[in-house]
Structures are given as C-alpha cells and as structure tokens.
Amino acid sequence: MRTMAIKDSETRTLISDVDLKRPGIRAVYWILFSILILGCVTAVLPLLWGMMNALKAPKDIFAFPPKIFPEPFANPLKWNWSNYVNAWNRIHFARYFFNTIILAVGVWFFNLFPSALAGYGISKFRSRFSKATAFLFFLTLMVPFETIMIPLFLTVKKFPLLGINLLQDQWGGGYLAVMLPAGVSAFNIFVFKGFFDDIPNDLIEAARIDGAGELRIFFTIIIPLSRSILAVLTIFSFMFTWNDFFWPLIVIQNQKYQPIMLKLYNFSQTAVSESILLAALIIASIPPIILFFLFQKEIMKGITLTGLKY
Amino acid sequence: MKKLFHQFGEFYNARIAGPSFLFPAILFFLVFSWIPIVWSVIISFQHYSVNPDEAPSWAGLENYSYLFSDPSFYAAWRNVLLFVILALLIGYFIPVILAILVNEMRRCQGLLRLGYYLPAILPVVVISLIWKYLYHPGTGGLFNTLLHPLGIGPVEWFFTDTMAIFSIVIMATWRGAGATMIIYLAALQGVPSQLYEAAEIDGAGIWQRLWHITLPQILPIMSIILILQVIGTFKVFAEPFIMTKGKTMTIMSFIYEKAFHSINMGVATAMSMTLFVALVILSLVYFHVQKRVLSRL
Numbered sequence: 001m002r003t004m005a006i007k008d009s010e011t012r013t014l015i016s017d018v019d020l021k022r023p024g025i026r027a028v029y030w031i032l033f034s035i036l037i038l039g040c041v042t043a044v045l046p047l048l049w050g051m052m053n054a055l056k057a058p059k060d061i062f063a064f065p066p067k068i069f070p071e072p073f074a075n076p077l078k079w080n081w082s083n084y085v086n087a088w089n090r091i092h093f094a095r096y097f098f099n100t101i102i103l104a105v106g107v108w109f110f111n112l113f114p115s116a117l118a119g120y121g122i123s124k125f126r127s128r129f130s131k132a133t134a135f136l137f138f139l140t141l142m143v144p145f146e147t148i149m150i151p152l153f154l155t156v157k158k159f160p161l162l163g164i165n166l167l168q169d170q171w172g173g174g175y176l177a178v179m180l181p182a183g184v185s186a187f188n189i190f191v192f193k194g195f196f197d198d199i200p201n202d203l204i205e206a207a208r209i210d211g212a213g214e215l216r217i218f219f220t221i222i223i224p225l226s227r228s229i230l231a232v233l234t235i236f237s238f239m240f241t242w243n244d245f246f247w248p249l250i251v252i253q254n255q256k257y258q259p260i261m262l263k264l265y266n267f268s269q270t271a272v273s274e275s276i277l278l279a280a281l282i283i284a285s286i287p288p289i290i291l292f293f294l295f296q297k298e299i300m301k302g303i304t305l306t307g308l309k310y
Numbered sequence: 311m312k313k314l315f316h317q318f319g320e321f322y323n324a325r326i327a328g329p330s331f332l333f334p335a336i337l338f339f340l341v342f343s344w345i346p347i348v349w350s351v352i353i354s355f356q357h358y359s360v361n362p363d364e365a366p367s368w369a370g371l372e373n374y375s376y377l378f379s380d381p382s383f384y385a386a387w388r389n390v391l392l393f394v395i396l397a398l399l400i401g402y403f404i405p406v407i408l409a410i411l412v413n414e415m416r417r418c419q420g421l422l423r424l425g426y427y428l429p430a431i432l433p434v435v436v437i438s439l440i441w442k443y444l445y446h447p448g449t450g451g452l453f454n455t456l457l458h459p460l461g462i463g464p465v466e467w468f469f470t471d472t473m474a475i476f477s478i479v480i481m482a483t484w485r486g487a488g489a490t491m492i493i494y495l496a497a498l499q500g501v502p503s504q505l506y507e508a509a510e511i512d513g514a515g516i517w518q519r520l521w522h523i524t525l526p527q528i529l530p531i532m533s534i535i536l537i538l539q540v541i542g543t544f545k546v547f548a549e550p551f552i553m554t555k556g557k558t559m560t561i562m563s564f565i566y567e568k569a570f571h572s573i574n575m576g577v578a579t580a581m582s583m584t585l586f587v588a589l590v591i592l593s594l595v596y597f598h599v600q601k602r603v604l605s606r607l
Contacts, residue, residue: 012503012506012507013413013414013498013501013506014410014413014414014506014516014519014520014523014524015414015516016506016510019516020416025516029414032411032414032415033415033417033418036408036411036412036415036422037418037422039408039426040421040422040425040426041425042484043425043426043428043429043484043488044425044428046429046437046440046441046444046484047428047429047432047440049440049444049452050440050443053443061443061450062443062446062448062450062451063450064448064449064450064455064458065455066450066452066455110338113334114334114335114337114338115335117331117332117334117335118331118332118334118335118336120331121328121329121330121331121332122332124328125327125328125329125331127328127329129328129329129332130328130329130332133332133336136339136344137335137339140339140343140344140347142589142590142593143343143347143586143589144541144545144589146545146547146562146565146582146585147350147582147583147585147586147589148343148346148347148349148350148582149565149569149582150350150353150565150569150575150578150579150582151345151346151347151349151350151353151579152342152346153569154349154353154575155341155342155345155346160341160345180338180341180342181338181342183334183335183337183338183342184338184339184342184343189335213319213322213323213327214322214323214327214328214331215327218331239431242433243433243434243435245433245434245435245548246547246548246562250566250570261433261434261435261436264435264436264439265435265552268439268552274443277439278440278443281436281439281440284433284436285432285433285436288431288432288433289428289431289432291431292427292428292431296424299427299431300423300427300492303489303492303493303496304492304493304495304496
C-alpha cells in the first residue's frame, strides 16, 4: 500500500532549521503562524456562530449593534436552551436520523461490495476480458452521475425487466432508488485495484496450493487484509450519504421517509424561527463531526489516497 | 450430489472465478451507467409526455432548437461559467498557499489541519443555511456588521445573479480550501529533501527554492485539482438552490426545473448533453495539457 512519507526529523521542507534561526525569517514565521491560527478560527467561526445564535431570542440574531453572546450574558443557564429541545421535537430527529442510517448502510453495501470484487478481479485475474471491462469502467469516470440523471430517474421509476416503480412506498419509497445506483463506482473499483495490486501474488498462490477456492481466498484472506482501505471507504460512504441532497430530493418523495438533510431543507422552507432552525442545523451536524473526530486519521489518509474530499 | 458440487467447485475455480468477480459490478454498470449513457443521447431526441403510460415520440432536433431559443439556457450557462471563473480566481490558489505555509509550521500542524478541514465535513445543506443568515441583508447580518465600520453597506448579497454567485463562491472557497490543502500537503511531503539540500548548497534562497523546487514538484497535483475544481463547479446545484431558492439558475437547476417541474424530459436531457460535451472537452484538454506539462518536467 502506498503510504505517504511520514514527516520526521530526517525529512525537511522548503525552509530549513538553519534559515529559521535568522531573525528576519523568524519574525515572518511568527506573523504567518498567527495569520494561520486566525484563518483556522475563521474556518470554525460559522459553526460557532450557529451554536451561539441558536441560544438567542430570534430578534437578537440580526440585532445591530450585534449581540455576540446570548442574553443575559452573565447567566448561561437562562439562555434559550429550549430551542435545541424544540428543534429536536419539531423535526422528529430520532426518526430522520434512523432513515438516514438505513439509507447509509444500504448505500455503503452497494458502494463497496461490487467494487471490491471487481477491483480484485481486475487486479489478480488479468485477461483480455478483464482489461476490456476495466476500460469500460474507466470510461464512466468521464460521465458524472449528473449528466445521466434523467435516464437514471426513468430506470428507477420503471425498473427494467421487473417493471416496478422503486419510488412507490411498497417498493422501498425511493430507498432502493438511492442505494442501487451506488453500485456504480468506477472510482472505488480503481482504489481497490490499486490496493490489491500491492498484495503479493505468492500469498494467493500459497492459499491455492493449500486447496482454498477462489471465493474463499477472497473472503478469508483478501478482505481481512483490506481492513484499512475498507475503513477509509466506509467512512467516506457514510459521510457522503449523510450530506447527500440532490438525488434524494428527486427520488424520495414521501416526507416520512426522507433523510435528515432533505428534512432540514423542507423545514427551512416553513415558517420557523431562525433560532430553532439554527439549533436543528447544529444537531444535524453532530454525527459527521463525531465521525470526523473519531476517524480523523482514516479521513486524512483517505483524502490523500483518493484525492477526494469525503 | 456431493461429488457434483465438488466438480462444479473445481470448474468454477479453474474457469470462471476471474470473470465472476467482475459480474456484480458489470450488472450495476449496465443498468445504472452504460445503458443510461446511451439512453440519454436517445432521450434528447425524443418527446416525453407528461403521461407516463404514453410512449415517447421522436422529436428530431426540436429539443435542441427549443433549448437554444430559451433565454434561461443562456442564463444558466453564463452563471455557471461565472461560477467557474470566480471560483478559480478566488479559490484556486488559496489551498496551495495554505498548504505551503502549514507545511512549514513547526508547531500546531495537526491542529491547523483539523481546523481548516472541519468545514468540509459539514453538510452542504447546513452550511448553506447558516451562511444564508451570515449574508443577511440587514446591518445585523454578520458580514454587513463587519463591513459597517468601513462605511460599506448594508449589502444585499443575493440581489443580482452576479452578486449571488460571488457570495456563494466565497462560501464554497471557505468550505473547500481546507480539504484541498490536505491533498497538497501530502504532495509537499513527498518532495525529496535532497532537492532542497542540493539547492541550498548551490546557494539558492527561499524564493528560488519555492519557485524551482516546491512548485514544479506539486504542479501535476495542481493540474489535477484544477480540472476537478472546474468539473465540480459545472455541476453546482445545492448551494444556489438553497440560498437563492433556485433564482440563480445553473445548469443543474435548469435540468431539475425542466425535468421535474415542467416535466419536459427531452429538453432537460438535451441540456445535460451540452454539459456532457463540455465535460468531455475539458477532460481531453486536461489529458493534452497534462502530457505537455509532465513531458517538460
């Protein structure tokens, strides 16, 4: 597996430690350091702004001169904590979190499983057939989902051969329409292929000599070896579903079944006070933030590995 | 029976194991990618009735001629091109600069990475709705409050399409810069230290090292990010849809509106074909440029 060189005292960057001893460069270094820290604060600021303002009375949010802290400033116990409770109850968060998790698990399965198999097939069973297929997979990278959205919509609305409408409640209310197209991921296939390329063929050969079948080799040797890449792609897949908006907007029409982001959007279109909406937005951001802090190492590795943002 | 099963197992392992690993993916690609790609070309030459039971009829070039006579087609393309230009002008170099600076920091590097990356994990719906409040048109909106001491404003951030696009690009830059920075940081850490040491021995200063070593080393990644950013911007939808209620038309919101409100699948697909052609041209330009850039290094 290609791991990035980890920076230690041996490696060095543009500016050497000798450079840094010069007073001019030292001063610039500290100025830049302060600017970077300030930029970092700016990056987090809108989230903090949201958290703070969810605790204010709606009329104080856009007050001028601005009130930075909720009133009364000295007594945080008296801030409008009830806004968070209200937001939780009015959105029925438990139900919509549950919807999103169901959706995420389905998307995860279809997003990873066929791609892992295909990546393995391309990497370890080289033939004219596998090369041609790999090329056809590769070509689809040039055709983003958005450009074929309408035939996709017609496909899930009248599923080929079966003739059923996946958007109807009795056929999953659009859930299958979100989950199944996730099975198309040329990107994941090539990430897996790259990973499997680095697994030595001798290992597979040895298992074959011991009499293991090909499927058994894949499930009992290859999959356990791929835990790191599976972890990265799993987190990305979950983050993606949690944040996804466009395709669910089109195919999940029953309000009760919507994932959380769609529900939030619809909620924002109703007459709701700014503080309650902000509280709802903050609550809905907590799961991705928790995931981020739990798995930051995997996420950072994933970005550098795949060049994707999540 | 057991013998038969065993024989099948041997036959499977010897003959069909390889292709069988590809079958699930092939099935998914057929139904959800390869057929839809061909089908979208067909739909763009068809009339789809609002009544789903009625078979589509051939339209020839009517969808395209309708499209090219529709002023909102030009508005959508103009807006998206403006998005692309502004996003490049405002947002393209910030991650590069951030990465080079953060990479030099001897302290708090981990903290800086985390902080800058944080906005990228927040859902686009959440960000767009929070920023809509930050862009509140009254003096009480955060940005107008900040501009007030300078004697500017209060600004109506979404008043015209151009203003709205500018405001959304600022937000998108804020959101995406940290994640792109992480990619550049990985590239920077792959720059061999011997290059810097050799340059130092030859007496190269910091700027010379930056110009002749650091930048050429990350140039391939920069060109990839450039194309990814442009392609990503062509597909912009959620931010304008949420922040201006779709008033700022983009290619995707044009398709959405035509397909799901006017129920005119043919015209909507004709529009996605124009997007498709643009993306293919971009990819070809990209491969061409990359070959040139890489061969010169």
